[in-house]
Amino acid sequence: MDKSELRKLQEFLRNAFGATGIKVGLDPKDTEQAVVTFGERQIGQIIVDDEDGDRSFSFSMKIPVERPVLQEYLRRLFDNEDLKIVARMKKNDSVELNRGDDFLGVISADDPKGKSYTLQMAILDFDLEDL
Amino acid sequence: MRGAAFRLFVLAAALASTGPATTGPALAEAACPVSDEAAAKASSYVAAVEQAIAAAPDCLTAYRRLQLCQLGSSADNALSDMVRGKCEALFLPKARPPLKKAYGAALKRCDRIAEGNSGSMYQSFAALCQARTAHDFARKAGAKLAK
Numbered sequence: 157m158d159k160s161e162l163r164k165l166q167e168f169l170r171n172a173f174g175a176t177g178i179k180v181g182l183d184p185k186d187t188e189q190a191v192v193t194f195g196e197r198q199i200g201q202i203i204v205d206d207e208d209g210d211r212s213f214s215f216s217m218k219i220p221v222e223r224p225v226l227q228e229y230l231r232r233l234f235d236n237e238d239l240k241i242v243a244r245m246k247k248n249d250s251v252e253l254n255r256g257d258d259f260l261g262v263i264s265a266d267d268p269k270g271k272s273y274t275l276q277m278a279i280l281d282f283d284l285e286d287l
Numbered sequence: 288m289r290g291a292a293f294r295l296f297v298l299a300a301a302l303a304s305t306g307p308a309t310t311g312p313a314l315a316e317a318a319c320p321v322s323d324e325a326a327a328k329a330s331s332y333v334a335a336v337e338q339a340i341a342a343a344p345d346c347l348t349a350y351r352r353l354q355l356c357q358l359g360s361s362a363d364n365a366l367s368d369m370v371r372g373k374c375e376a377l378f379l380p381k382a383r384p385p386l387k388k389a390y391g392a393a394l395k396r397c398d399r400i401a402e403g404n405s406g407s408m409y410q411s412f413a414a415l416c417q418a419r420t421a422h423d424f425a426r427k428a429g430a431k432l433a434k
Contacts, residue, residue, distance in 0.1 A: 210427055259381040259432070278431040282385040 157182060157190055157204065164284040165190060165202055165213060171287075172260055172277070174236040192217070194233070202279070213279040219263065220272050226251070226263065316348075319356035333362055340366055346374035346429075350422040357415060360407040367414035374421035377429030386428055393420045 157165075166180035169192065180202065183189040190202040192215065200217030221229045227241040230253065241263070242252045250264040253275060261277030321335045329335035336356040343349035349370045357363050382390065397416035401409045 205431065208427075208430075212431055214431075258383055262433075278428075280386060280428055280431065282389045282428075283383055285385055285389070 157188060157202075161284070162190055164287040165215075165279065167287040168279055168283055169215065172255060173234040174238065174255070175234040199233075200275075205278070210281065212281055215261070215275075215277040215279060217275040218266075218272065219275060223251075223265075223270050223273075226273060316351055316355060320352065321356055333358060336366060337369065340369045343373065346370070346377055346422055346425045349373045350418055353415065353418050357411060359411050361410035361414075363411040363414040367418040370418040371421040374418075374425040374429075377425040378432055381432040382428065386424075390420070390424050393424070 162180050162182060166178060169178045169180065170176050175194065177194050178199075179193045180190050181193070183191050183201065188204045191198055192200040192202060200215055202213050202215045205212050205214045219226060219229060227239065230239045230241075231237055236255070238256045239260075240254045240256070242254050244250055244252055244262075250262050253260045253263055261275050263273045263275045266272045266274055319336075319339075321332065321339050325338075326332040326335040329338055336352070336358070339356065340349050340352050343352055353363070353366050353370050357366070378386070379390070394417055397413050397420060399413075400416055401413035403409075
């Protein structure tokens, strides 16, 4: 990942969550990976996904709460009331995260009891074009 | 864009929408699966192709059937819409604004094939171009967004 990609990814995540405090920096251990911080805290990571020849990225973030408070946790974390948890058709082990009407990503349970969750967001090349 | 350059553009678009660019399953159909019997039963070849595309289990199969069974006329517009319906369902509901914008722009580029040329054949080229565009976007973005 180069500086330009990191800057665009940072801008993308700031826009997506409406949180200007998000920062994206290169992972010192792996140049094809980035760490995402919010304030002083690392909240997730970004890896390159170019398996099928198209360069895109995958942002993942652990969410250490159970299903009933997922939405509230994310709204408080990013101070953004537009974040919304939406049920998925035919799937009850995961939900979708929207910002308003825009789809952001999928949140899946880490274990059958749903004690914690992981948000996965695909960031396509289209998402970074105008940033 | 007029004259020879535009004709080349149209030809390239037509070849792109009919060529074997799609990497499909090993057992992908090699010929149009609509038989004479199916056409007779459905009352016309067009109706039988419509049924074949409607029955396709996924975007890729629907697109391949359109490629193989295309009519070469403006009747391909309706078939293309059916393919688009299957393919767009894979990515449009989850598409963020930049992806929607890029998809819209790609469809408009297909429209230009028919806008610059009169004749039913160019309607077919444009229709196939749009179906291919929907298939390509579904392949590229659909799987990643649905993960």
